[in-house]
Each structure stands twice: as C-alpha cells, then as structure tokens.
Amino acid sequence: MSETPPRSDVRAVRRALVPRTARRTPQTSSVDDRFFRHIIRSMRNGVLAIHRDGRLALMNDEAYRIFALTKTAEDVGRRFADVLCERPEIVRVLGGAFELSHLPNRAELRLTDLDRVIGYTLSQVKEDEGAPRGAVLFFKDLTQVEQLEERERLRDRLASLGEMAAGIAHELKNPLAGIEVMAGLLRRQVSDSKDAQSLLADIISEAKLANAIVVEMLEFVRPVRLQVERTSIAEVVQQSVTMAESKAERGSVDVTVDLERGLPHIQADHHQLCQVFTNLLANAFEALGRKGHITITAATGAMDNDPAFVGVHPPTPTVVVDVADDGPGLKADVTEKIFDPFFTTKVTGTGLGLAIVRKIVDAHDGRIDVSSDEGVGTRFRVTLPITSSAVWFK
Numbered sequence: 001m002s003e004t005p006p007r008s009d010v011r012a013v014r015r016a017l018v019p020r021t022a023r024r025t026p027q028t029s030s031v032d033d034r035f036f037r038h039i040i041r042s043m044r045n046g047v048l049a050i051h052r053d054g055r056l057a058l059m060n061d062e063a064y065r066i067f068a069l070t071k072t073a074e075d076v077g078r079r080f081a082d083v084l085c086e087r088p089e090i091v092r093v094l095g096g097a098f099e100l101s102h103l104p105n106r107a108e109l110r111l112t113d114l115d116r117v118i119g120y121t122l123s124q125v126k127e128d129e130g131a132p133r134g135a136v137l138f139f140k141d142l143t144q145v146e147q148l149e150e151r152e153r154l155r156d157r158l159a160s161l162g163e164m165a166a167g168i169a170h171e172l173k174n175p176l177a178g179i180e181v182m183a184g185l186l187r188r189q190v191s192d193s194k195d196a197q198s199l200l201a202d203i204i205s206e207a208k209l210a211n212a213i214v215v216e217m218l219e220f221v222r223p224v225r226l227q228v229e230r231t232s233i234a235e236v237v238q239q240s241v242t243m244a245e246s247k248a249e250r251g252s253v254d255v256t257v258d259l260e261r262g263l264p265h266i267q268a269d270h271h272q273l274c275q276v277f278t279n280l281l282a283n284a285f286e287a288l289g290r291k292g293h294i295t296i297t298a299a300t301g302a303m304d305n306d307p308a309f310v311g312v313h314p315p316t317p318t319v320v321v322d323v324a325d326d327g328p329g330l331k332a333d334v335t336e337k338i339f340d341p342f343f344t345t346k347v348t349g350t351g352l353g354l355a356i357v358r359k360i361v362d363a364h365d366g367r368i369d370v371s372s373d374e375g376v377g378t379r380f381r382v383t384l385p386i387t388s389s390a391v392w393f394k
C-alpha cells in the first residue's frame with residue numbers, strides 16, 4: 001500500500017530544500033534521496049507537492065488517509081485538480097499557490113464532506129534563482145484536537161453555569177422552606193374555610209415542587225465523586241430499565257438489549273452509571289410517548305485519548321453502549337443544546353437529566369455522542385474506558 005514518491009520528484013523537492021553547496025557526489029546523493037523519501041513517507045503530517053504546471057508531484061500516505069482518497073499508481077503526474085476532485089477545498093488552496101503574495105501559514109480548513117478540520121501551511125518550491133517550480137502543502141488532521149477543545153469549552157460553560165445555579169439554589173432554599181412552613185401554620189388557623197384550605201394545599205405542593213427542583217440543581221452542581229468498582233454493564237442496563245420505568249411512563253415500548261458475548265467488566269461507579277442510563281432511557285420513554293422501540297447494545301471498542309499521541313500510545317480499550325430509540329428525533333438546532341443545564345422542551349422537565357449524564361460520563365473519562373434524524377429516531381452513544389484512572393471529578 002505504501003508507495004514511495006518517484007525519485008525525480010523527491011529530487012526536485014530536495015533540490016529546492018537543500019542549498020547547492022550542501023549537495024554531494026552521486027553516491028551520497030542516492031543515499032540522500034532514499035533518506036528524503038523515507039522522511040516524506042514516515043511523516044505523521046500530510047505532505048502534498050505539485051509542479052508549476054499543475055501536475056501532482058507527490059502525496060504521502062497520511063495525506064491520502066486525511067483526504068479519504070484511495071491511492072493509485074497513476075496519481076503522480078496527473079493534474080492535481082483531477083486527483084483531488086473530491087476535495088474541492090484543497091484544489092482551491094493549491095490553486096492560489098502561485099497567485100497569492102502571502103501564502104497561508106498555520107491556517108485551518110474544514111473539509112465539509114468529511115467533517116474534518118486540517119491545519120496547513122502552503123509554501124512555494126523555488127529554484128535557486130527564485131522562480132517557483134512548484135508548491136508544497138504540509139497539513140495535519142485537527143479534528144480530534146477540535147473535539148477536545150469543544151469538550152473543554154463545554155466543561156467551562158457547565159462549570160460557570162453550575163456556579164451560578166448553586167448560588168441561586170442556595171438563596172432559594174430558605175425562602176421556599178419558609179413558604180411551606182408558614183402555609184402549613186396558616187392552614188391550621190383557617191381550618192373551617194374549605195376554599196382557603198384548598199388554596200393553601202396548592203401553595204404547599206407548588207413550594208414542594210420548587211424545592212425538588214432546587215434539590216436537583218444542587219445535586220447537579222455538586223462535584224461527582226466516583227466509587228469505582230468492578231462493574232457489569234449488563235447489570236447496570238438491567239437496573240436502569242427498571243429505574244427508568246419508575247421515572248417515566250413506558251406504556252407498550254419494546255426494549256431490546258443486545259450485549260456482546262463476553263463483554264468485560266469495567267472499572268466504574270455502578271450507581272452513577274445507573275443514573276446515566278436511567279436518564280437516557282427515561283428520555284427515550286418520554287420521546288416515544290408509550291409506543292415504539294428502544295435498542296440497547298454494548299460492545300468492546302477502543303478510543304484515542306490525546307491527539308498528540310495518536311499512533312504512539314495504543315488506543316484505550318473501551319465499552320461502547322448505545323441507547324437508540326425510533327422516536328421523533330431531534331431538530332438540528334436542538335441537538336447542540338440538549339446537554340446544557342436547564343435546556344428542556346418538556347412542560348415539566350428541569351433540563352438537568354442530560355447535563356448530569358454528561359458530567360458523570362466525563363468523570364469516568366468517557367465520551368457521550370448523540371446522533372439523530374428527525375422523524376427516524378435518536379441514538380446516544382456512551383463510550384467508557386474499561387479501566388478508569390478517574391477517582392473524582394469536580
């Protein structure tokens with residue numbers, strides 16, 4: 001699969017990169033050529049070079065991987081615009097290589113079709129006397145870095161929202177308790193008036209409801225402290241289905257559980273994971289409105305942790321649990337808000353269910369992703385490391 005760039009092209013790049021004085025005899029030059037070819041092939045960056053007349057000079061394996069293109073023996077020497085016709089954004093960037101006076105350095109570009117972001121530098125390959133002979137694009141896949149940054153941003157946002165919520169909850173707790181107590185006292189004083197009794201009963205039950213919201217809010221802002229133990233996903237799933245049934249109406253919703261055979265136990269907090277899947281299942285029951293299907297699947301997988309170490313450290317072994325329903329799905333503008341605390345589309349919802357889910361999954365060094373098609377259904381994917389390094393998370 002890993003085809004080396006042709007010697008003549010490597011020489012052209014080398015000629016442009018290595019000063020004339022540093023060039024050696026024919027023997028050392030062929031050793032150098034091989035060395036340069038190895039450099040380009042082994043680079044963990046994408047490298048793509050073109051000739052001045054628009055022909056592709058070289059493209060290394062990482063470049064093919066990032067652009068999701070299949071390498072063919074005829075690519076080198078063809079017009080780069082033809083080879084890269086599926087990546088028009090790149091064709092546009094390379095097209096400006098000989099026209100722009102300042103070429104982009106450390107610029108970023110989104111490959112929309114692939115939903116991938118690359119960071120790149122474009123340089124001209126020049127002859128000794130300065131005439132450009134070609135151009136070379138160095139680039140790196142930044143998608144994982146972006147996702148990491150997005151998670152960090154969300155974590156910061158949740159932290160500041162959490163602080164604000166904690167303050168409000170704290171301030172509300174006392175007056176709410178006061179209202180409940182005073183309404184109770186008043187109730188005793190007007191025991192002969194039926195109307196007053198019923199109004200006061202309403203005041204007490206509303207105050208209780210407000211108090212329950214405050215308690216949930218405080219629960220949400222409290223740091224997650226994990227009691228890590230050997231946890232069976234099968235047991236977590238089974239208990240969560242029962243707990244979700246007491247939280248939301250199941251009706252005739254059909255639940256299918258499909259776990260990979262020999263699924264390993266994971267290092268996790270059993271009770272908190274039950275809370276994760278209970279919330280996801282309760283949401284699915286609510287979305288389905290008493291009829292439809294929920295499928296829970298679990299299988300082993302692997303995830304890369306730190307993008308800087310992709311290919312260096314082996315990926316972390318994980319268990320991937322999917323909770324999928326065939327309910328109404330999510331609108332695109334709703335999808336990005338569902339993990340925000342207090343975001344709800346329900347009359348009686350607090351909007352804390354998924355915010356708590358995310359917090360617990362984060363505490364396990366895990367990931368949660370959602371994919372949804374309006375009118376088709378929603379799938380939440382929870383990825384959890386089999387061995388967790390996290391003991392507590394603020």
Ligand SMILES: Nc1ncnc2c1ncn2[C@@H]1O[C@H](COP(=O)(O)OP(=O)(O)OP(=O)(O)O)[C@@H](O)[C@H]1O
Binds near residue numbers: 327329343353
């Ligand atoms: N499976 C699903 N299908 C469709 N929409 C969903 C699904 N799960 C969540 N949602 C949407 O995400 C929103 C936020 O969910 P979240 O669990 O955080 O809060 P909630 O269910 O509204 O209230 P709470 O869980 O606090 O009672 C929901 O109001 C709903 O619009």
Ligand SMILES: [Mg+2]
Binds near residue numbers: 282283
């Ligand atoms: Mg919910």
